[in-house]
Amino acid sequence: MEVLVIHILNALLYSSVLFLIAGGLSLIYGVMRILNLAHGNLYALGAFVSAWAIGLATGPNTPNFVFFLLLPAGAIAAAAAGAVIERTLLRPFYKRPEEYQLLMTFGLLMILEDVIRFIWGPAPLSATSVYASLGSITIGDGRYPTYNVVVIGVGIVAAVFLWAFIYRTRFGVLLRATSQDKRMASALGVNVNRIYIQAFTLGCFMAGLGGAIVVPSQSAVLGMGVDALVLAFIVVVIGGLGSLEGALAGALIVGVVREVFITLYPEVELAVLYLIAALVLFVRPAGLFGRA
Amino acid sequence: MDLLATQALTKSFGDNYAVNRVDFAVKQGEVLALIGSNGAGKTTLVNLVSGLLRPDSGQIMFENNDVTQQKAYDRIKVGIARSFQLVNLFDHLSCVDNVALSIFSRAGKTQNLATLASRDQAVWDEAHELLRQFGLDRHAKMLAGSMSHGERKLLDVAVAYALRPKLLFLDEPTSGVSTREKAPIMDIVSSIVRSGGITVVIIEHDMDIVFRYSERIVVMHQGTVLADGTPDQIRANDAVTTTLIGTHPTGEPAFGSDGHA
Amino acid sequence: MTTVTAARPTLIPWRTLAWLVPVALVLLAAPYVVDEFQIITLTYGLIAAIGAIGFNLLLGYTGLLSFGHSAFFGGGAYAVAFMVKYLKIASMELFLAGSILANAILSLLFGFVCVRYTKIFFGILTLCLSQVLWSLAFKFFWVTGGTDGLRVPTPTLLGSVASGDKMQFLSHQYYYYVLAVFAICVFLMWVIVHSPFGKALQAIRDNETRAEFIGIRIRRYRLIAFVISGVFTGVAGALWAPLNGLASPDVLIWTFSGEIVFMTVLGGFRTFVGPIVGAIAFTYLKTYAVGFTTYWQLLLGVVLVVLVLLLPTGIMGAVERLAARVKRAR
Numbered sequence: 027m028e029v030l031v032i033h034i035l036n037a038l039l040y041s042s043v044l045f046l047i048a049g050g051l052s053l054i055y056g057v058m059r060i061l062n063l064a065h066g067n068l069y070a071l072g073a074f075v076s077a078w079a080i081g082l083a084t085g086p087n088t089p090n091f092v093f094f095l096l097l098p099a100g101a102i103a104a105a106a107a108g109a110v111i112e113r114t115l116l117r118p119f120y121k122r123p124e125e126y127q128l129l130m131t132f133g134l135l136m137i138l139e140d141v142i143r144f145i146w147g148p149a150p151l152s153a154t155s156v157y158a159s160l161g162s163i164t165i166g167d168g169r170y171p172t173y174n175v176v177v178i179g180v181g182i183v184a185a186v187f188l189w190a191f192i193y194r195t196r197f198g199v200l201l202r203a204t205s206q207d208k209r210m211a212s213a214l215g216v217n218v219n220r221i222y223i224q225a226f227t228l229g230c231f232m233a234g235l236g237g238a239i240v241v242p243s244q245s246a247v248l249g250m251g252v253d254a255l256v257l258a259f260i261v262v263v264i265g266g267l268g269s270l271e272g273a274l275a276g277a278l279i280v281g282v283v284r285e286v287f288i289t290l291y292p293e294v295e296l297a298v299l300y301l302i303a304a305l306v307l308f309v310r311p312a313g314l315f316g317r318a
Numbered sequence: 319m320d321l322l323a324t325q326a327l328t329k330s331f332g333d334n335y336a337v338n339r340v341d342f343a344v345k346q347g348e349v350l351a352l353i354g355s356n357g358a359g360k361t362t363l364v365n366l367v368s369g370l371l372r373p374d375s376g377q378i379m380f381e382n383n384d385v386t387q388q389k390a391y392d393r394i395k396v397g398i399a400r401s402f403q404l405v406n407l408f409d410h411l412s413c414v415d416n417v418a419l420s421i422f423s424r425a426g427k428t429q430n431l432a433t434l435a436s437r438d439q440a441v442w443d444e445a446h447e448l449l450r451q452f453g454l455d456r457h458a459k460m461l462a463g464s465m466s467h468g469e470r471k472l473l474d475v476a477v478a479y480a481l482r483p484k485l486l487f488l489d490e491p492t493s494g495v496s497t498r499e500k501a502p503i504m505d506i507v508s509s510i511v512r513s514g515g516i517t518v519v520i521i522e523h524d525m526d527i528v529f530r531y532s533e534r535i536v537v538m539h540q541g542t543v544l545a546d547g548t549p550d551q552i553r554a555n556d557a558v559t560t561t562l563i564g565t566h567p568t569g570e571p572a573f574g575s576d577g578h579a
Numbered sequence: 580m581t582t583v584t585a586a587r588p589t590l591i592p593w594r595t596l597a598w599l600v601p602v603a604l605v606l607l608a609a610p611y612v613v614d615e616f617q618i619i620t621l622t623y624g625l626i627a628a629i630g631a632i633g634f635n636l637l638l639g640y641t642g643l644l645s646f647g648h649s650a651f652f653g654g655g656a657y658a659v660a661f662m663v664k665y666l667k668i669a670s671m672e673l674f675l676a677g678s679i680l681a682n683a684i685l686s687l688l689f690g691f692v693c694v695r696y697t698k699i700f701f702g703i704l705t706l707c708l709s710q711v712l713w714s715l716a717f718k719f720f721w722v723t724g725g726t727d728g729l730r731v732p733t734p735t736l737l738g739s740v741a742s743g744d745k746m747q748f749l750s751h752q753y754y755y756y757v758l759a760v761f762a763i764c765v766f767l768m769w770v771i772v773h774s775p776f777g778k779a780l781q782a783i784r785d786n787e788t789r790a791e792f793i794g795i796r797i798r799r800y801r802l803i804a805f806v807i808s809g810v811f812t813g814v815a816g817a818l819w820a821p822l823n824g825l826a827s828p829d830v831l832i833w834t835f836s837g838e839i840v841f842m843t844v845l846g847g848f849r850t851f852v853g854p855i856v857g858a859i860a861f862t863y864l865k866t867y868a869v870g871f872t873t874y875w876q877l878l879l880g881v882v883l884v885v886l887v888l889l890l891p892t893g894i895m896g897a898v899e900r901l902a903a904r905v906k907r908a909r
Contacts, residue, residue, distance in 0.1 A: 061699055061702075061703075063837075115884065118888060119887075122891075124698065124699065125638075125644050126887045126891060128644070128646075128702065129840065129841070129844060129883060129886075129887045130883075130884055130887050130888070132837045132840070132841070132883065133841075133879075133880045133881070133882075133883030133884040133886075133887070134880065134884065135834075135837075135880070136876045136877065136879055136880030136883065137876075137877050137880035137881060137884070138880075139876050139877075139880075140874045140875075140876040140877035140880070141877065143873075143874065144874055144877070252832075252833075252834060256706070256707075256710050256833060259703060259706065259707065260707065263703060263707065267699075292718075293718040293719055294715075294718070295718075296710075296714035296717075296718065297711050297714045297715050297718070300707045300708070300710045300711040300714060301711055303707045304692060304704060304707050304708055304711070307692075307696070307700060307703065307704045307707070308692050308695075308704075311696060311700055368792070369792075370788075370792075389791075390791045390792055391791055391792075391794045391795060391796050391797075394792065394793065394794035395794060399792070399793075400792060402788075402789070406786055406788055406789040406792075407785075407786065407789065408781065408782045408785040408786050408789065408790075409785055409786070410781070410784075410785050411778070411781060411782070411785060415778065418778070419778055419779065419782050419790075419793055420793045420794075422775045422778065422779070423779070423793045423794040423795055424794065427775045428775050428776060428778070428779040428794075428795055428800075429775075429776060430774055430775045430776055431770070431771045431774045431775075431776035431777065431803075431807075432770060432771075432774060433770075433774055433775070434770065434773050434774060435773060435774055435775045435777070435778050436773065438775070477789070477793065478792075478793075480793075481793060481794065
């Protein structure tokens with residue numbers, strides 16, 4: 027029984043992080059119709075910044091709460107980077123065919139990959155002190171890292187907060203209006219450029235937050251962005267591009283499937299996920315919650 | 319012989335019945351105008367017959383064969399072709415390429431990947447001849463995307479005509495064209511199709527053109543056929559004049575017996 | 580009444596030969612003029628060019644942007660590696676045949692799924708499917724060698740065994756072999772895109788609806804283009820494996836597909852020659868970037884961003900605009 031609980035927790039843990047990354051990707055696509063291939067590297071940026079900040083603060087007597095204060099640094103850094111990127115690199119491409127947008131974000135991916143390497147070097151950065159500081163909780167006969175539960179908590183809070191943000195605030199209304207009909211929204215007086223930069227920043231914040239909360243349990247390592255992006259793709263394909271409920275559903279499905287296969291037949295875990303994505307695209311291209 | 323006949327053809331979008339149990343027939347060799355106000359169902363009917371849309375129910379018979387389930391490219395093969403209201407051309411290809419593609423397709427040659435297209439002289443001769451008939455041969459090498467609107471409308475018809483169909487649907491062939499250019503376009507189109515013996519259905523809003531060029535008029539209104547007859551019969555039809563054509567302030571129909579206002 | 584006839588195409592395209600002959604002479608003479616390293620780089624460039632013209636059949640001519648062509652390049656490379664490891668084959672001709680067969684099947688399978696979609700979904704689908712292959716190569720390391728890859732020794736060319744120094748072999752016999760295959764591939768692709776089928780693909784690219792309404796079966800033609808595209812890129816992969824000496828998952832990962840897109844757009848995807856120019860240019864660019872700085876990805880990334888911002892029609896697009904301007908000035 028405890029084993030099952032642990033598996034469920036593991037799946038939820040993975041889903042939480044995936045939800046943040048994929049949710050950001052989906053949000054950006056939903057509002058701006060841009061598929062940001064560099065999105066994974068903003069997740070990586072978040073991980074590196076947070077690990078670095080915590081590393082700076084780590085001393086023999088640093089109290090735990092300082093670490094937790096610094097953890098969101100990655101999310102903020104990613105958001106800031108996102109704002110700059112949108113204004114300088116993305117804006118010239120809105121009127122261009124989407125092939126060029128994709129290529130531009132691919133170039134951005136390559137740039138970010140090396141910027142991260144330039145700033146922090148090729149070696150992984152970790153923040154295991156945070157992870158260890160929380161100890162573990164008892165589940166039946168075994169123990170489970172408390173930090174993982176915190177991550178799941180962050181994921182849930184983020185999902186709730188986002189839902190409220192999108193469906194219960196004025197900004198959310200503007201966001202949804204712009205995503206449904208940009209020209210109409212503009213005609214009604216919505217400043218579409220402002221909405222775009224805000225949506226993009228929010229999406230990058232989510233990706234950065236994903237990186238920030240994951241870095242205590244697994245190091246920030248070069249190439250993590252590229253790996254994460256494809257997983258985020260699988261999530262939004264399953265859940266539907268542009269839908270936050272879809273990102274949540276997709277993240278949960280991917281988390282569970284991954285956990286199942288890692289336990290039973292680890293070699294095909296990734297292949298199965300990609301095949302599921304391909305299957306969903308084949309059968310229901312809009313995904314579970316997406317509009318075609 | 320009815321070249322085309324639909325039986326109880328129906329298509330709805332949500333709870334809007336764009337085409338509602340329509341029986342529509344076209345006889346061999348006719349030049350028929352399909353008129354009606356916006357939303358009457360004309361374009362939907364043509365979309366159904368040409369294969370762009372699938373009907374909810376009903377049948378489409380072409381030469382007494384049931385084509386209701388056939389895809390668009392199969393209907394081309396049996397002889398149904400259409401032009402488009404919003405010009406649909408291959409903008410990055412030249413005019414002669416646009417027309418030649420129809421000819422290649424008609425001849426079943428588009429599957430050839432081992433021969434050079436430029437070497438098939440017969441196709442290019444026919445394409446140039448067709449352009450000449452449509453008055454476009456001086457633009458032969460121009461990209462379709464860079465011509466004037468009127469020329470593009472003509473090319474759109476030419477591309478459909480190059481398929482040598484038995485039944486040709488022209489969806490608003492003069493829409494968006496200046497009044498001065500409309501008659502010349504229709505003159506070209508009607509002389510070509512008459513000389514080819516093709517059966518033509520024209521969707522039009524311009525009543526001048528409708529009454530001048532058609533032999534039979536079918537009036538649609540809110541998804542059903544309101545009236546069906548010769549131009550004279552339609553002119554005299556009160557239901558049609560009130561809903562569609564309109565009357566002069568004196569109460570006379572807007573179009574006199576000679577087809578002009 | 581006179582009928583207008585099209586100008587008959589001349590049998591000998593003098594204008595094309597004017598630049599084709601010098602280029603051919605340069606390529607043929609190269610091993611006697613420049614050093615081995617240069618020739619090997621050029622060989623990689625020619626191989627990339629074969630891959631790029633295969634890819635561009637889909638992008639430039641059919642209007643489909645694939646982000647999964649690494650599946651075919653890697654498929655070709657691994658087909659060769661498997662033939663070496665499991666079938667103990669060493670003949671380059673058999674390598675090519677095996678790659679063509681394997682990629683025909685692979686692209687038929689992938690294409691059947693992918694050509695139902697266009698634009699973003701096509702791109703994502705091709706990416707996901709290529710990642711399936713990557714993950715299999717990565718994880719089933721006892722079959723594929725995992726990240727270490729599988730060794731590919733020098734093959735026999737037309738039956739003759741490579742003798743002497745490996746670098747000498749690669750920069751002479753192997754270079755000419757690749758050059759010959761390159762010439763054949765370019766010729767075949769040139770015929771295909773100038774055939775009625777090629778015109779039909781362009782029609783599908785320009786206006787899918789109208790293409791259907793002149794009687795073209797969209798999905799079938801896209802599938803045929805997809806298979807041809809995959810096979811060509813697979814040939815490139817097969818030629819690459821012996822040159823690289825190793826087949827590894829690096830040529831299956833999706834970012835490698837991105838490089839294929841990059842090089843095609845660099846050269847200009849709206850022309851026939853563009854992908855060839857772009858592939859060779861990209862190969863040199865990457866080779867020198869890697870040698871120049873560890874931050875070569877940054878360099879290439881900046882090049883790509885500048886490219887799509889300022890020069891979207893690529894090198895050949897710029898060349899054509901320049902030529903048009905020169906012609907007008909005359």
